[in-house]
Amino acid sequence: xxxxxxxxxxxxxxxxxxxxxxxxxxxxxAARFKWRATSEWLNGTHxxxxxxxxxxxxxxxxxxxxxxxxxxxxxxxxxxxNGATPVEMVLVGLAGCLGAGIASVAQxxxxxxxxxxxxxxxxxxxxxxxxxxDGVRNGFDGIKVHYEIDAEATPEEIAALVAQSQxxxxxxxxxxxxxxxxxxxxxx
Amino acid sequence: xxxxxxxxxxxxxxxxxxGAGHSGLAMSYALSQRSIDHVVLERGEVxxxxxxxxxxxxxxxxxxxxxxxxxxxxxxxxxxxxxxxxEVVDFVSGYAVATSAPVISQxxxxxxxxxxxxxxxxxxxxxxxxxxxxxxTGAFNVPxxxxxxxxxxxxxxxxxxxxxxxPGQLDEAGVLVVGASATGLQLAQEIRHSGRPVTxxxxxxxxxxxxxxxxxxxxxxxxxxxxDQRIEETDDPDRxxxxxxxxxxxxxxxxxxxxxxxxxxxxxIVGRLAGVRDGKAQFSGSLxxxxxxxxxxxxxxxxxxxxWAAVNGYDSEVASAERYAATDVGAAPRLGLEFGxxxxxxxxxxxxxxxYTWLEAPVFDRRGNLRHDxxxxxxxxxxxxxxxxxxxxxxxxxxGAEDDVRELSVHLADYLDRTARPQLAAVxx
Numbered sequence: 135x136x137x138x139x140x141x142x143x144x145x146x147x148x149x150x151x152x153x154x155x156x157x158x159x160x161x162x163x164a165a166r167f168k169w170r171a172t173s174e175w176l177n178g179t180h181x182x183x184x185x186x187x188x189x190x191x192x193x194x195x196x197x198x199x200x201x202x203x204x205x206x207x208x209x210x211x212x213x214x215x216n217g218a219t220p221v222e223m224v225l226v227g228l229a230g231c232l233g234a235g236i237a238s239v240a241q242x243x244x245x246x247x248x249x250x251x252x253x254x255x256x257x258x259x260x261x262x263x264x265x266x267x268d269g270v271r272n273g274f275d276g277i278k279v280h281y282e283i284d285a286e287a288t289p290e291e292i293a294a295l296v297a298q299s300q301x302x303x304x305x306x307x308x309x310x311x312x313x314x315x316x317x318x319x320x321x322x
Numbered sequence: 323x324x325x326x327x328x329x330x331x332x333x334x335x336x337x338x339x340x341g342a343g344h345s346g347l348a349m350s351y352a353l354s355q356r357s358i359d360h361v362v363l364e365r366g367e368v369x370x371x372x373x374x375x376x377x378x379x380x381x382x383x384x385x386x387x388x389x390x391x392x393x394x395x396x397x398x399x400x401x402x403x404x405x406x407x408x409e410v411v412d413f414v415s416g417y418a419v420a421t422s423a424p425v426i427s428q429x430x431x432x433x434x435x436x437x438x439x440x441x442x443x444x445x446x447x448x449x450x451x452x453x454x455x456x457x458x459t460g461a462f463n464v465p466x467x468x469x470x471x472x473x474x475x476x477x478x479x480x481x482x483x484x485x486x487x488x489p490g491q492l493d494e495a496g497v498l499v500v501g502a503s504a505t506g507l508q509l510a511q512e513i514r515h516s517g518r519p520v521t522x523x524x525x526x527x528x529x530x531x532x533x534x535x536x537x538x539x540x541x542x543x544x545x546x547x548x549x550d551q552r553i554e555e556t557d558d559p560d561r562x563x564x565x566x567x568x569x570x571x572x573x574x575x576x577x578x579x580x581x582x583x584x585x586x587x588x589x590x591i592v593g594r595l596a597g598v599r600d601g602k603a604q605f606s607g608s609l610x611x612x613x614x615x616x617x618x619x620x621x622x623x624x625x626x627x628x629x630w631a632a633v634n635g636y637d638s639e640v641a642s643a644e645r646y647a648a649t650d651v652g653a654a655p656r657l658g659l660e661f662g663x664x665x666x667x668x669x670x671x672x673x674x675x676x677x678y679t680w681l682e683a684p685v686f687d688r689r690g691n692l693r694h695d696x697x698x699x700x701x702x703x704x705x706x707x708x709x710x711x712x713x714x715x716x717x718x719x720x721x722g723a724e725d726d727v728r729e730l731s732v733h734l735a736d737y738l739d740r741t742a743r744p745q746l747a748a749v750x751x
Contacts, residue, residue, distance in 0.1 A: 162688075276654070294618050300611040301526075310607030312597035 142286075146241040164191045180206040180216045221274070225254040228305045232279065235299030245291060248284040277309065332448030335359050336738055339456040340434075340443070342368045342425045344414050345708035346458030348391050348723035350423040352731035358738065360452075362423055363445060365430040369414035371460055372407055378488045379512055380407045381572035383504055384719060385538050391417050392724045402538065404572020413720075435682045439741060440703060453741065454703035454734050457692075461709045461718055463677035467670045468500075473598035474668055475661045482670045483509065489516035493666040496520070498603060498659065500595050501671030502527035503566035507579050509671055511571070514589050521659060522584065523605060525594035528568040529616040529649070532578045534627060536641040539570070546630040548623070549716040550725075553696060556711075563711045566673065581613065581649050592656050603659045613649035621645060676709065697730050703737050705730050 158165040167190035173183040183203045187196045204217030218226065229252050240247050256277045262270035283292050300306045337353055339346045342364035353360045367373060382389070387401035394417050405413060418425055433444040440453040465482035474480060479493060483505045489512060499510040502524040514520040530539050543549045556562040571579040581591050593606035628643045630636075659665055678692060685701045687693050693700040696713045707726060708718055716722030 290618060290621065293614070297611055297615045297618060300608070301615060306608070306611075310593070310596075312599065312604050 140246075142241055142244045142246040144237045144241045144245075144247050146238050148238065148241045151238060152242075166190070176216075177214075178206070179211070179213045180204065221256065221258065224274075224309070225256060225277070228277070228279070228303075228309060229254055231303045231305035232281075232296070232299050235303050236281070236283070236295050239295050239298045239302075240285065240287075243291070243295070245295065246286040248286075249282075250285075251282045253280045253282075254278070330448045332445065332450050333361065334451045335361050336452060337454045337456065337734065338363060338441070338443050338450055338452040339458050340431050341458035341460060341708075342418060342423065342427070343371060343458060343460055343708065344369075344391055344417070344720045345460070345723045345727070346456070347414065347417050347421065347423050347425075348727040349456050349458060349707060349731060350425075351392050351421045352727045353734075354421065354423075356731065356735050358731075358735060360424065361450070362425045362458075363429050363431055363443065363450070364425050364427045367415075367427050368418045368423075368425060369411045371462065372411050372414065375462075375484050376407050377483065377486050377509070378407070379508070381405060382410060382720070383567065383570045383572060384540050384721065385572070388540060388544065388719075388721045389413060390721050390724065392727060394420055402576070403574065431680055433680050433682060436701065441683075454705070454737055456730075456734070457678070457681070457699070457704070457706040458708055459676065459678075461676050462674035464675050465670060466673040466675050468595070468672060470595065470598045471668070471670065475601050478661045478665060479667045480670065481667070482672075484674070486669060489513045489518065492516075492518065492669075494518060495666035496664050497667045497669060498523065498595075498665045499669045499671055501525075501566075501673065502569065502581070503671065503673070504568060504570050504579075506671035507569045507581075507584060508571050509669060510584055510589050511579060511587065513669075514584070514587055519590075519664075520588075521590045521592055521656075521665065522581075523592050523595040523603075524581065524609060524612060525606070526612050527566060527616050529580050529620045530568045530570060530578075530623070531580075531620075531646060532570060532573075532576050534624065535631070535643060538576070539568075542627045542630075543715075545636075546627055548626070549714065549719075549722070551715045553711050553713055559711070562715075563709070565710075580646075581651070582647060585650065585652070590656070591651050592659070598661075601661050603661060603665065605655070605657050605659075607657065609651050609655050613651055617648050697726060698733055703734075703741070705734060 167188065169188050171183050171185050173181050175181050181204070183205065185197065185201045185203070187194055189195065203223065205220045205223060206216040207213035207219055208215045233250060233252065236250055237247060254277065256274040258274050259267075259270045261267040262272045281296050283295070285292055285295075287295070336358055337360035339349050339353075339360060339362040342362045346362050346364075347368070350360065350362050364370060381404040384404070385401065386396045386398060386403050386405060389396040389405065396413070417423075429445045429447050431443055431445050434455065435442050435444075437451065440451060441455045443450040443452060443455065465484045467482060471480060481491075486509060492513065494517075496519040497513050498521045499506050499513065500523045502522065506522060510520050510522045532539060534542055540549075553559050553562060569580055571577075577583070585591055591609070593609035594612070595603055596606040597604035624643070624645065631640060676692070678686070683701050683704070685693050685699050685704065692706060694706050697706050699706055706712070707730065708723065710718045712718070713726045713729065714722060717726055
C-alpha cells in the first residue's frame with residue numbers, strides 16, 4: 135500500500151514519446167521525417183505559406199487541417215504589413231520549439247507547470263541586407279530569449295528544464311548550427 | 323585457410339585474457355585465485371597504451387591513494403598526488419610482477435574466431451585455443467574524429483590526442499583544440515602555456531572542482547557512493563556510457579581546470595565545431611547552453627555531496643560548502659575562424675573508441691558496438707572489461723577494476739564449470 139505520488143499534468147503524453155523513442159531506435163527508417171511547406175508570392179513583400187502534409191513513420195502524413203501563414207514587411211519599409219516579417223517567424227519557430235520541449239521535459243520529470251512565458255528579441259543590423267557594409271551579416275547578430283516560468287519546482291530545476299529543452303530542440307539546433315541549403319528553380 | 327592450417331598451435335588453455343593493462347592483469351589475478359588455467363596475451367609490453375599512446379604530461383585523474391588493484395595498492399609517499407604516465411607504467415608493471423601474471427608479451431592478436439567449444443585466438447606467433455576469452459584491450463584504442471575533419475584545408479596540420487606528445491610538435495601559430503573533456507582542457511592549457519594562441523571548441527562537458535570543501539573531488543565521489551553507482555540504476559545506460567571524462571587535471575597544485583580558468587590563461591572559448599566551410603571553422607551558437615547544463619549538473623553534484631556530508635556527520639571534518647562562479651564565455655563568443663590565417667593546427671580531442679576489428683564473431687549491434695550485458699558478451703564464454711560504466715561509474719578507472727573483475731570472474735568460473743559438466747556426465751553414463 136504505497137501512496138501514489140502526485141502526477142504532473144501538462145498535457146504532454148510522455149508515455150507515447152518514450153514509446154516512440156524505443157520504437158524508432160529499432161526502426162531507424164521510420165524515424166526519417168521530411169517537413170514541408172509551400173509558399174506563394176502575393177504582392178509586394180507579401181507571401182502566403184501553406185503547411186499541410188509531411189512525411190514520417192514510413193509514409194505520408196497530414197495535419198488535422200491546413201495552416202496558412204502570411205509574411206510581409208512593416209509599413210516603415212514602405213510595405214503593407216499583411217503579416218509578421220519572415221525573421222519574426224524564425225523567432226516564432228524557436229519559441230514554439232523550446233516551449234514544447236519545456237513542457238515535455240517537465241512532464242517527464244513530473245514537474246507541474248502553471249505558466250510559461252517567453253520573450254524573444256533578435257538584433258539585426260539592416261546595413262547587412264541593404265548591402266551597405268559587407269562586414270555585417272544579413273541575419274541576426276544574436277537572439278535573446280527570456281523565460282518566466284511558474285512551476286512546482288526550484289529555480290534550479292526550472293533552469294535545468296530550459297537548458298534541457300535547448301539541448302533537444304530542433305529549431306535551436308537549426309539556428310545555432312550551419313545547415314546546408316539547396317535552392318533550385320524552374321520556369322512555370 | 324591454408325595459411326591458418328600452416329600456423330603452429332601455440333597453446334591450449336581454459337582462458338585467454340587479451341591485454342595486459344590494469345584490467346587484464348586484475349582479471350588474471352582473480353583467475354589465479356581460483357586456480358583457473360590462463361594466459362594474458364599482450365601486443366607490446368605490460369601497460370602498453372600508457373607506454374606508447376599517451377602524451378608526455380598526462381597524469382591520472384584520481385589521487386594516488388585511490389590507485390589500487392586486487393591484492394595491490396599504492397605504497398608511495400605522496401598519497402594526495404597524481405601519478406604521471408611513467409609512474410602509471412611502473413605501477414601496472416609492478417602489479418604484473420607482484421601477481422606473477424602469466425603475460426605473454428610482444429604477441430599481437432590478429433584474429434579471434436569461435437571454434438569448437440571456445441575460441442581460436444590467432445597471433446603473429448601462432449594460434450591459441452581457449453574455452454573462455456576476456457577482452458581487456460581497453461576503451462581508448464582508436465581516436466574518434468568527426469567526419470567534418472575531411473573539409474579542413476590541406477595546409478592545416480591535423481592530429482589527435484593519440485598522436486600528440488607535447489607542444490614542441492606543433493607549428494608556432496594558432497591551435498584549435500576540439501573537445502572539452504579532461505583531454506581537451508589539459509592539452510589546451512599546456513599548449514597555451516607554450517605561448518601558442520589556443521582556441522577551444524566546447525560541446526557538452528562535465529565540470530568539477532579539483533578540490534571541494536578541502537577534499538579531492540574524487541574522495542567525495544567515492545565516499546558518497548557516486549563512483550559505485552551501477553549501470554542498471556541509470557535512466558539511460560547508453561548515454562551514461564557516452565558521458566565525457568570530467569574536466570580535471572592531476573597537478574601538484576591540485577588546481578581546478580575549467581573553462582573560466584582557461585579563459586583567464588588566454589585560451590579563447592568557442593562553441594562546438596559545427597561545420598567547416600570555405601576554409602572556415604564554424605562554431606555552434608549553443609555554447610552558453612552547454613555551459614549552463616554543465617554548471618547546473620556540477621551544482622547538483624555538489625548539493626549531493628553536501629547532503630551526504632550532513633547526513634553522515636562529516637560537516638565538522640570538512641571545510642564549509644561553497645559554490646563556484648557560473649561559466650563565463652564572454653560577451654560574444656566567436657562563431658567562426660579562418661583556417662590557415664588564424665589556425666595552423668587542429669588537435670582532435672574528440673574521444674576514443676575500442677577496436678575489435680580482429681574479433682570475428684556475431685557480437686556487434688547495428689552501429690558496430692559490442693553487445694554485452696555489463697561485461698558478459700552476447701556469446702558463450704566471452705567477456706569484456708575496462709569500458710566506461712561497464713558495470714559501475716568507476717569501471718574504467720584503475721580502482722574500478724577490482725569489483726568488476728570479482729563479479730565477472732565468478733560468472734566466468736561458473737561458465738567453465740557448466741560447460742565442463744556434459745563431458746563428465748557422458749563419462750558417468
